[in-house]
Amino acid sequence: MLKHCFLFLYVFASFLLQAQVSHLEAQSATKDSLKRKAFIQHLGNGYFPTKYFNFDLRYLVKYNQYEALRTGLGGITNDALSKSFKINGYLVYGFGDDKFKYSVGGAYRVAEKTNTWISVSYTDDLQETGSTKFLTDKRFFQFFEPRLLNINLFHEHLTKSLEIEHQFTPKLISETEFSVINIDPTYNYTYIGENRNYSEYNISSSKFALQWSPFSTFNNTDHGLKEVKKGFPKFTIQYTKSFKDVFKSDFNFSKVDFRTIYQFGNEKTNHTQIIVVAGIANGDIPLSHLYHAYPNNINKETVLQRFSVAGINSFETMFFNEFFSDKFTTLQIKHYFKPFNISQSHKPQMVLITRYALGSMTNPQRHQNISFNTLDKGYTETGFELNKLLFGFGLSFTYRYGAYHLPDIEDNIALKFTFNVTL
Incomplete structure (x- = not known):
């Protein structure tokens, strides 16, 4: 009888040990799977993660008609270093124009509930003439921007900016920017003003942008909002105001930009997408901002x-x-x-x-x-x-x-x- 008890206890203990080992192996496999999934998500967001710093893959290799090959490094600190502040920057080199470009900045979260950040940056780089960027677009990563390969008309800009990001709700986000910019076109250009002509100029401006996605569902991630369920329509509006004689600004103008995206049908089968973009600019405004x-x-x-x-x-x-x-x-x-x-x-x-x-x-x-x-x-x-x-x-x-x-x-x-x- 005693032998049978010992045998039973031995078998039972062996069973428990094997179950524990299997459980630990399953946990390890689950952790490895989660790590791989998180790594792929980081890559999908354009980042190569390390312990405290995520390298931004978008700065590694680019090409355009003015700089030719453009390469460098950039990135941003992650939550492992701090959830309250971020340090970001990049350094790139254009082989066509034989120039370095760079940016350095930092951000501090003043309210976690509304995901409100205040950030400052100093940037010496190029921007396409005539392009309009919605401030809120930087929260949503685009893996590949093929049009960049063909652009040839740029202006150099030295920009000092202060930005405030605020999330009223996940479906309604805002960005406000105050900036002082020195602009030097890389092409032969002169703007005929009322009192003088400008081939290089300064612009001091403020921007306010709202993005409203009333029918979408979002999750907050380490790199901003992630849309987990698409809903339409979506609306973005941005107002820009330039102030003459503020920090030596040369122009007084205003701009209103608008975009709406509507999609209907099943995205996995047949569906239709409609995009309307509009803009209006008033005042003394050079080509760079048209x-x-x-x-x-x-x-x-x-x-x-x-x-x-x-x-x-x-x-x-x-x-x-x-x-x-x-x-x-x-x-x-x-x-x-x-x-x-x-x-x-x-x-x-x-x-x-x-x-x-x-x-x-x-x-x-x-x-x-x-x-x-x-x-x-x-x-x-x-x-x-x-x-x-x-x-x-x-x-x-x-x-x-x-x-x-x-x-x-x-x-x-x-x-x-x-x-x-x-x-």
Whole structure:
């Protein structure tokens, strides 16, 4: 009897030990799986994580028509160092212009509940002339920005800024920025002002942006808000005011920018996306702060010479620096067909696209040494994309027609490849 008891206890203890080992192995496997998942999420957000510092992968390698190859390092401290403050910066070098660019900054969280941060930065870099960036967009990472490859018109800027991020709710976020900027165009340009002409100038301005996504669901992550459930429509509005004679500012102007995105249908099958972007600028405003309507066509002679990467929301047949406006509206309609189920890993997708732009300029004669048109007659292009044909690469074809149709048929055609990848 005693032997049987000992045998029972031995078997039972062995069973418990084996169960504990299996449990520990399962826990270890779960931890490894979570670590891999977190690592992939960091990469998807554009970061390579280390213990206290996350390297920003977007600064490693870039290319544009002015700098040619641009490479460097950048990043931001993570929560392991502190959840209350961040230090960020980057240092890059452009081989085409043979210049270093850099930025250094820091941020302090003043209210955890509303995710309110106050940050300062000092930046010496380039910015595309005529581009408008919504302050709130920096909270949402875009893995690849193909249009950057083709940009050739930049201005140098030395910017000192103070920013305040505030989250009214996860669905309503705001950004406020106060900045003092010295601008030096890299191209031959003069703005004819009322009392003097400007080839280099200073701008002191404030910006306030709101992004409202009433039907989306968000989670807070280490790198800002992450949209876990998409809802439409979404709205973004931004107001900019420049103050003359404040910190030696040369201009007095204002801008209002607006964007709305609407999508209907099932994203996994057939669905349609509509994007409307509009902007209006008043006052003495140089070319650097006007609107270019997102062109993405290189100024070369043949279709094959212009073969490059299609942008995400850009006008593929519109040549760079062809149009500028102080008032503009763009409409883009994309219809996504259900992906072709060729195999588990190979699912190409057809997308039909139509884009329209309308704009005007009050005093084009004030912008000297640069030639451009306006969009008074309305610009139209239509085409299609066949995405994810191989390793995320696809092809796009777009045709320009209507009031700004060009005499040579070839000049109205844009043939490019696309790149779509998600982690």
